[in-house]
Amino acid sequence: MSLTRHFNRGRDLARSASDCASDMFAPLTVIGRGLRVQADWARGRWAATPKDRRGPTLFLSAAVLLGIYLLPHGPLIAVLALMASAAWAGRAPKAAPAEPGPDAADLRLTALYAALTPYLGGVDEPSPLYSLDGSYKSAFSAWEFDAAGRMTALDLAYPAYFTDTEASARAKIEQVVQSKAGRAREYRFDWDEESNRLRITALAPLPTDIAAQHFVTTPGEIVLGFTDELGSHRTIPVHQGGDTVQQPPVIWRTGPRSAEPHLLALGAAGQGTSTLIRSIALQALPYGDLVLIDGAGTGEHACLVNRPGVYTVETSLHGALAALEWAAKETERRIAALSTARHHGVTPPEDVSRPLWLLLDHPTELSELAHAEGRPDPQDLLEVPLRQGRAARVTVVIADDLAARDRISTTVRATTRARVVLGPPGAEAAEAALGVPLDIAPAAQMPPGRGYARIGTALPVRLQVPATVDPLDEEAPPQLRDAVITLLPHRDTRTEADADVEPAPTQPAAQASVPAEAAARGPVVELTKDTAPVRPRTAWRV
Numbered sequence: 001m002s003l004t005r006h007f008n009r010g011r012d013l014a015r016s017a018s019d020c021a022s023d024m025f026a027p028l029t030v031i032g033r034g035l036r037v038q039a040d041w042a043r044g045r046w047a048a049t050p051k052d053r054r055g056p057t058l059f060l061s062a063a064v065l066l067g068i069y070l071l072p073h074g075p076l077i078a079v080l081a082l083m084a085s086a087a088w089a090g091r092a093p094k095a096a097p098a099e100p101g102p103d104a105a106d107l108r109l110t111a112l113y114a115a116l117t118p119y120l121g122g123v124d125e126p127s128p129l130y131s132l133d134g135s136y137k138s139a140f141s142a143w144e145f146d147a148a149g150r151m152t153a154l155d156l157a158y159p160a161y162f163t164d165t166e167a168s169a170r171a172k173i174e175q176v177v178q179s180k181a182g183r184a185r186e187y188r189f190d191w192d193e194e195s196n197r198l199r200i201t202a203l204a205p206l207p208t209d210i211a212a213q214h215f216v217t218t219p220g221e222i223v224l225g226f227t228d229e230l231g232s233h234r235t236i237p238v239h240q241g242g243d244t245v246q247q248p249p250v251i252w253r254t255g256p257r258s259a260e261p262h263l264l265a266l267g268a269a270g271q272g273t274s275t276l277i278r279s280i281a282l283q284a285l286p287y288g289d290l291v292l293i294d295g296a297g298t299g300e301h302a303c304l305v306n307r308p309g310v311y312t313v314e315t316s317l318h319g320a321l322a323a324l325e326w327a328a329k330e331t332e333r334r335i336a337a338l339s340t341a342r343h344h345g346v347t348p349p350e351d352v353s354r355p356l357w358l359l360l361d362h363p364t365e366l367s368e369l370a371h372a373e374g375r376p377d378p379q380d381l382l383e384v385p386l387r388q389g390r391a392a393r394v395t396v397v398i399a400d401d402l403a404a405r406d407r408i409s410t411t412v413r414a415t416t417r418a419r420v421v422l423g424p425p426g427a428e429a430a431e432a433a434l435g436v437p438l439d440i441a442p443a444a445q446m447p448p449g450r451g452y453a454r455i456g457t458a459l460p461v462r463l464q465v466p467a468t469v470d471p472l473d474e475e476a477p478p479q480l481r482d483a484v485i486t487l488l489p490h491r492d493t494r495t496e497a498d499a500d501v502e503p504a505p506t507q508p509a510a511q512a513s514v515p516a517e518a519a520a521r522g523p524v525v526e527l528t529k530d531t532a533p534v535r536p537r538t539a540w541r542v
């Protein structure tokens with residue numbers, strides 16, 4: 001042990017002595033190295049001097065040395081000059097500048113250029129924009145990268161013969177760009193077909209922390225969600241993260257003057273179509289009445305049961321058929337009443353002008369059941385409200401699974417001109433859901449409630465639905481549940497007093513008075529999953 005200590009101590013001493021010595025003798029080392037350099041130089045010169053000139057050279061050198069010797073302090077000056085020049089020649093050579101590392105942007109753009117070449121390169125072209133031995137600088141004119149080295153924008157040219165009018169050709173390019181630039185983000189593709197240029201922009205994520213709340217809109221306007229500044233020129237004040245900020249909403253205008261009186265929302269499973277229905281219901285209830293059909297029967301809309309203005313929340317095929325038959329007759333009754341009022345030049349009664357909402361969550365499940373049982377398809381019963389509902393202020397909202405889009409009836413597809421798709425859709429599914437190809441490449445993963453909306457013939461815009469959780473979902477964050485409870489008609493608590501439900505009128509003639517009664521009735525439901533009944537009201541039982 002002690003031997004090791006001695007050994008270590010000795011080694012430390014030796015190391016510090018050598019450090020000291022090297023510091024002390026550093027000037028001598030430099031001069032010595034310089035003298036060696038000079039000697040090498042002199043030897044080289046001597047070897048390079050032709051033999052016949054060596055004698056005169058030697059003689060001249062000797063004469064110079066003699067002259068120096070004879071000068072006052074000549075030898076001392078000569079020695080000092082020699083030492084100084086040796087110190088200069090022997091100084092440590094400058095470290096060679098480090099080779100610049102490869103530029104990340106350069107590498108990424110080169111990789112993207114190479115990946116696009118098979119799709120945009122011309123085989124027989126004399127000077128193609130894209131070729132195997134070409135440079136990205138020939139086709140890419142501008143680019144931007146963020147601090148993390150990720151591409152945020154790119155401007156590129158493509159050859160005129162590229163079939164930029166074909167959705168499938170575009171989709172291939174968009175797929176390549178997204179795979180090279182990172183699938184975690186969304187990209188907007190602006191194809192300038194006239195000048196054969198493509199502008200690619202990476203899109204910042206939309207905020208996901210906007211909860212259900214009272215939005216500042218006019219009656220008939222429904223906030224489907226929020227978008228970016230490209231998607232809306234309007235902003236509304238929103239409570240977000242404990243503050244009030246301005247956010248651009250996606251507004252859907254309903255009512256008799258709306259060109260898009262009905263909405264179809266499709267979404268991948270778990271991406272938030274039921275949440276969208278709940279969000280619409282909460283915005284519609286202050287101004288109208290609603291019938292809700294929950295085809296999946298999951299009870300996700302039980303919080304609306306027996307609320308003022310909510311006629312019914314149906315989960316069974318039987319109840320759904322009864323409710324929809326009533327809705328069809330109610331639409332016809334409203335049309336007749338409106339036409340009579342117009343004929344007599346009087347204001348239509350309030351019960352025909354109060355908006356009526358038919359909200360159907362996963363109706364294709366009921367369609368399948370109806371088909372199996374040989375009963376009428378609930379979607380067929382929507383024909384009258386869909387076709388004549390606009391004048392009668394009857395608005396239909398249908399939400400279903402993206403995978404069930406083929407089971408959506410032709411009438412529904414033809415009459416729902418406001419469209420939403422939630423979740424990351426493929427190019428084909430997006431086109432089927434929105435009616436036009438999507439010029440945005442969705443991120444591989446999207447939070448619930450994220451998708452795209454298209455109102456009428458406008459271009460699709462990005463959409464984030466406000467977080468409108470089921471207040472009966474005990475796993476949902478309490479503040480989000482409370483936000484929804486606050487908006488339910490007759491804001492109350494989870495301990496609302498139980499009360500007998502007044503029997504609804506049973507005569508068809510009395511159906512017109514249902515809205516007024518529904519509005520007048522007080523809170524009657526206890527907000528718990530066990531006791532909230534989901535049952536049809538007797539008014540439209542068949």
Ligand SMILES: Nc1ncnc2c1ncn2[C@@H]1O[C@H](COP(=O)(O)OP(=O)(O)OP(=O)(O)O)[C@@H](O)[C@H]1O
Pocket residue numbers: 267268269270271272273274275276296300401448449450464465466467468469470476
């Ligand atoms: N906009 C949103 N913000 C926050 N959370 C959301 C949003 N939309 C949905 N969620 C959450 O995602 C989950 C699934 O939502 P939801 O039930 O609405 O989806 P869905 O599409 O109807 O599902 P399914 O098709 O399986 O019935 C729920 O926990 C819900 O709270």
